[in-house]
Amino acid sequence: MxxxxxxxxxxxxxxxxxxxxxxxxxxxxxxxxxxxxxxxxxxxxMVSREEFDVQTRVLMRTREKLVDLEQKVAALEASINQQQPESNE
Structure with a gap:
């Protein structure tokens, strides 16, 4: 060595x-x-590390809100589909 x-x-x-x-x-x-x-x-x-960290936290919160909204939309769609009478084929 x-x-x-x-x-x-x-x-x-x-x-x-x-x-x-x-x-x-x-x-x-x-x-x-x-x-x-x-x-x-x-x-x-380039951005500072502080600004990068701030933007990372903003992105994480935005993703959480997006998931929440997607679940709410899916629930609303399911509710609407249950209320509509089924069409006869």
């Missing part, structure tokens, strides 16, 4: 042996990448 601590030591040694210009380039790339990601994420049409 690979020793994680040994891998960290190797990575540290490689990092320390890099010339300063390469380290600066890597830091610049990391900074620019973060800027681009933040910019693109801010352009997305």
């Amino acid at each position: 690979i020793n994680a601590k040994k891998l960290e030591e190797i990575a540290k040694q490689v990092s320390e042996s890099l010339p300063p210009s390469v380290k600066q380039f890597a830091e610049d790339m990391e900074g620019k990448t973060k800027q681009i990601l933040q910019s693109k994420l801010s352009q997305l049409d």
Whole structure:
């Protein structure tokens, strides 16, 4: 099995042996990448977790009301069908 601590030591040694210009380039790339990601994420049409949770609760209540209304309509239809005289065929 690979020793994680040994891998960290190797990575540290490689990092320390890099010339300063390469380290600066890597830091610049990391900074620019973060800027681009933040910019693109801010352009997305997203809602907050709080708003998502609120809408989820609204949807659950709406579904409950829909089930209730479906049952009431079915009961009314049954009642209407019982009141109507059967047609002779």
